[in-house]
Amino acid sequence: MVRRPSKRARAGQWVLLAGVLLAGWWLASLAGASLARRHAPFGFGFLADGANFDIPFRLVPWEVGDTYGRALLVCVLNTLLVSAISIVAATLLGLLVGIMRLSSNWLIRNLALWFIEAIRNTPQLVQLFFFYVAVLQTLPSPRNSIPLGGGALLNIRGLYLPTAAAGARGAVLWPLALLALISTPFLWRTTRFSGGRGVPFGPKALLLPVLALVLFAAGIGEISLPQLQGFNIAGGVQVPPELVALSVGLSLYAAAFIAEIVRASILSVHRGQREAALSLGLTPGQVLAKVVLPQALRVMIPPLTSQYMNIIKSSSLGAAIAYPELFQIFAGTVLQQSGRELECMLLLMAVFLSINLSTSVFMNWYNRRVALTTR
Amino acid sequence: MSDAGTAVGGRHYVPPEAGGPALRVWTWLRRNLFNSLANTVLTLAVVVFLAMVVPPVIGWAVTNATISGATKAACGPDGACWTFVRMRLPTFIFGRYPPGEYWRIFTALALMVLLAWPVVSERARHRWVFVALLLVAFPMIAGVLLAGGVFGLRPVDTNAWGGLMLDVIVCFVTVAGSLPLGVLLALGRRSTLPVIRTLSVGFIELWRGVPLLTVLFLSAVIVPLFLPEGVSIDRLLRAMAALILFNAAYMAEVVRGGLQGVPEGQEEAAYTLGLSWWKAEFLIVLPQALRLVVPAIVNTVVDLFKDTTLITIIGLSDLLGAVEQALKDPSWLGLAKEGYMFAAFVFFVCCFAMSSYGRSVEKRLARAH
Numbered sequence: 001m002v003r004r005p006s007k008r009a010r011a012g013q014w015v016l017l018a019g020v021l022l023a024g025w026w027l028a029s030l031a032g033a034s035l036a037r038r039h040a041p042f043g044f045g046f047l048a049d050g051a052n053f054d055i056p057f058r059l060v061p062w063e064v065g066d067t068y069g070r071a072l073l074v075c076v077l078n079t080l081l082v083s084a085i086s087i088v089a090a091t092l093l094g095l096l097v098g099i100m101r102l103s104s105n106w107l108i109r110n111l112a113l114w115f116i117e118a119i120r121n122t123p124q125l126v127q128l129f130f131f132y133v134a135v136l137q138t139l140p141s142p143r144n145s146i147p148l149g150g151g152a153l154l155n156i157r158g159l160y161l162p163t164a165a166a167g168a169r170g171a172v173l174w175p176l177a178l179l180a181l182i183s184t185p186f187l188w189r190t191t192r193f194s195g196g197r198g199v200p201f202g203p204k205a206l207l208l209p210v211l212a213l214v215l216f217a218a219g220i221g222e223i224s225l226p227q228l229q230g231f232n233i234a235g236g237v238q239v240p241p242e243l244v245a246l247s248v249g250l251s252l253y254a255a256a257f258i259a260e261i262v263r264a265s266i267l268s269v270h271r272g273q274r275e276a277a278l279s280l281g282l283t284p285g286q287v288l289a290k291v292v293l294p295q296a297l298r299v300m301i302p303p304l305t306s307q308y309m310n311i312i313k314s315s316s317l318g319a320a321i322a323y324p325e326l327f328q329i330f331a332g333t334v335l336q337q338s339g340r341e342l343e344c345m346l347l348l349m350a351v352f353l354s355i356n357l358s359t360s361v362f363m364n365w366y367n368r369r370v371a372l373t374t375r
Numbered sequence: 376m377s378d379a380g381t382a383v384g385g386r387h388y389v390p391p392e393a394g395g396p397a398l399r400v401w402t403w404l405r406r407n408l409f410n411s412l413a414n415t416v417l418t419l420a421v422v423v424f425l426a427m428v429v430p431p432v433i434g435w436a437v438t439n440a441t442i443s444g445a446t447k448a449a450c451g452p453d454g455a456c457w458t459f460v461r462m463r464l465p466t467f468i469f470g471r472y473p474p475g476e477y478w479r480i481f482t483a484l485a486l487m488v489l490l491a492w493p494v495v496s497e498r499a500r501h502r503w504v505f506v507a508l509l510l511v512a513f514p515m516i517a518g519v520l521l522a523g524g525v526f527g528l529r530p531v532d533t534n535a536w537g538g539l540m541l542d543v544i545v546c547f548v549t550v551a552g553s554l555p556l557g558v559l560l561a562l563g564r565r566s567t568l569p570v571i572r573t574l575s576v577g578f579i580e581l582w583r584g585v586p587l588l589t590v591l592f593l594s595a596v597i598v599p600l601f602l603p604e605g606v607s608i609d610r611l612l613r614a615m616a617a618l619i620l621f622n623a624a625y626m627a628e629v630v631r632g633g634l635q636g637v638p639e640g641q642e643e644a645a646y647t648l649g650l651s652w653w654k655a656e657f658l659i660v661l662p663q664a665l666r667l668v669v670p671a672i673v674n675t676v677v678d679l680f681k682d683t684t685l686i687t688i689i690g691l692s693d694l695l696g697a698v699e700q701a702l703k704d705p706s707w708l709g710l711a712k713e714g715y716m717f718a719a720f721v722f723f724v725c726c727f728a729m730s731s732y733g734r735s736v737e738k739r740l741a742r743a744h
Contacts, residue, residue: 005567009652013570020574030601105414106407107421121726122719123681125688126695130719133702134711313586320688331592341596345589353584 031342044347046338047072053333055324057240068334072326076351079325082243083312083355086250090311091304093251094258099288101263112259119256125317127253132245132321139241142233151225151236159239160226167221177215184208242323246315254311261303265296298370305363309356316352326351436716447707459710460717463701467717470537470692476529480540483517487547495732497739503662510551517544533611537692539721542683545615545693549683550676552619557626558665562656564631575627582624587682590621595689614686622679629671633664667740673733677726684722694718 035042047069055062059077062070100112119127137156140146145153151162166174187205226236269292277291278284316327326348335344408418439454442461450456460467469480490513493505521544524530536544563575582590594617595610602608637660645655665672687696698714701707 009568013568017570027601030603034600104410105417107418111421117727121723121730123684123722125684126715126719126722130715134715316586316588319588327588341600345593345597348589349585352586356584
């Protein structure tokens with residue numbers, strides 16, 4: 001604090017507060033008057049009422065006539081699904097493009113640069129419409145599906161992926177595989193004793209995911225491949241084109257920004273670090289993976305957090321291409337069917353605020369864990 | 376060319392050599408594309424990839440494309456149909472603004488360029504005067520000019536405003552409104568007065584936590600509810616007010632970054648000279664802080680300009696909205712690629728120009744420090 005605020009300033013802030021409260025009260029009374037005209041008292045009781053619409057894509061069962069409250073659950077899960085897919089994809093792609101941007105190879109460097117410039121300088125909504133209307137909706141019919149390798153098919157009705165069902169052994173082996181996956185980061189940090197010193201397992205812990213994959217494969221009872229039957233595709237799982245377009249749109253857009261974050265953080269690592277590592281005889285790949293990236297990660301996390309929150313917020317653009325996420329259903333169908341404009345919008349804002357707040361709390365916790373402790 | 380490169384960091388260092396242009400090209404290629412086995416493989420892979428992708432794209436967009444004619448029938452089957460864009464160009468740029476009144480748009484644009492030039496040029500004097508004119512006086516003049524209804528100008532309803540013009544207007548008004556508000560919020564967030572600080576933090580975090588689309592919907596659906604019976608506010612004005620509040624939160628964070636970059640000694644010195652808080656902030660701290668964050672402000676403006684396309688979703692017909700409408704025209708069906716490509720191209724040109732300006736300011740600032 002440079003200077004204590006004057007008495008007048010300290011008194012003034014309470015006047016401002018009074019003004020804000022007064023304005024709030026005035027707005028509330030205006031809203032009250034209009035709600036009175038609506039003949040429906042303000043409240044969230046309508047969430048228990050039956051909803052008369054279908055949600056074409058959902059992760060949990062949904063039937064016409066289920067409550068609005070259940071619709072909220074279905075939509076939150078849809079929003080979280082597309083956000084999670086996009087966050088993972090954008091991080092991986094952003095990391096790749098950011099590293100490409102610093103390549104000594106002129107062609108690779110400029111390819112990355114033009115990818116970033118093209119994506120960052122065009123509106124996300126235009127990109128989304130382009131992917132959805134101009135690309136996915138002009139794909140061939142199921143009869144002429146485009147095979148993507150690995151049994152996946154792409155056509156105008158969406159992306160069809162093969163699925164695996166658990167066999168008799170799967171009931172035991174799949175949980176074990178999951179356990180192996182979850183314990184990988186812990187084993188990475190665990191120290192073992194070798195030559196009288198504690199040495200972390202480090203990359204050797206990566207054997208666990210391999211083991212998980214083997215366990216998973218061993219537990220498979222039958223594989224269901226998507227195949228053409230009559231005029232449609234049977235088997236496998238269908239990813240609707242809306243979800244494909246939204247995930248691709250969100251990930252590409254965020255990836256361009258993440259790439260710039262990655263580049264800036266790698267450049268922020270002091271040159272001496274790289275030179276010292278090289279002079280110790282590490283290969284360029286090792287220098288990147290063991291010296292530069294771990295230090296760059298610390299700088300990366302705060303801006304990365306805000307990109308992740310941007311992805312979650314931008315998932316509401318799904319409303320423009322009819323992906324049944326929170327915004328599309330609650331600011332659209334539910335709002336119109338129930339006539340509860342104020343309640344729906346408040347609900348939407350509250351849900352987005354709490355998802356974003358949780359993300360921010362988690363990322364801040366992670367940031368504190370990896371931050372350098374300076375004394 | 377000898378192979379006497381010395382290994383530096385696992386890569387071969389090729390020493391600079393004098394020589395003819397052919398040799399210089401060869402040296403450049405060796406250094407930038409083929410300086411290691413891995414890079415040679417990567418280069419070849421990228422070349423193959425580009426050879427597969429670029430010719431079909433060029434063929435579609437240029438070689439086989441059509442731009443002449445007046446109907447879809449003029450277009451070939453395997454090329455882009457730019458005829459569509461050409462025929463619809465006035466709608467894409469000006470919306471449904473009456474063609475006889477286009478001169479008003481051009482006059483406003485000319486005035487904007489005239490006022491903006493001293494603001495962005497490197498050796499400008501009285502820069503702040505022009506910033507104030509651009510942000511305060513210009514929106515009023517342009518508003519009167521475009522809306523009409525006074526001075527014998529034919530009134531043009533805002534429903535007729537559209538296309539790229541609407542994106543520019545919305546973006547401009549939002550910047551002019553959110554910049555001052557953002558400065559106040561940033562100062563409020565750093566204030567030592569607890570009530571002011573809490574209110575500012577609450578305001579900023581509330582808007583930053585929700586999607587822009589909810590804010591636009593609030594303006595479109597909820598604001599009319601709050602209005603007393605018989606009162607209505609223009610839909611465009613409501614959307615712009617929402618955008619100003621939303622964007623002010625982002626501006627505030629940008630300005631806060633600048634305020635943190637000004638050494639505390641500046642403020643202390645100002646107080647020592649007997650300046651009040653207002654004078655210290657507005658005459659000493661803010662001018663330095665804002666100069667530091669010009670590149671970041673430009674980035675925010677670029678983001679905002681791209682986000683103006685979202686007003687399409689609440690039924691205002693900006694460039695993207697005009698394209699969407701044109702695509703539904705039965706006589707021009709199936710031209711989505713052309714329409715969206717054109718919209719993307721226009722935005723790319725505008726945003727690329729703005730971000731290049733931001734980068735040049737950043738370089739200038741880096742040199743000055």
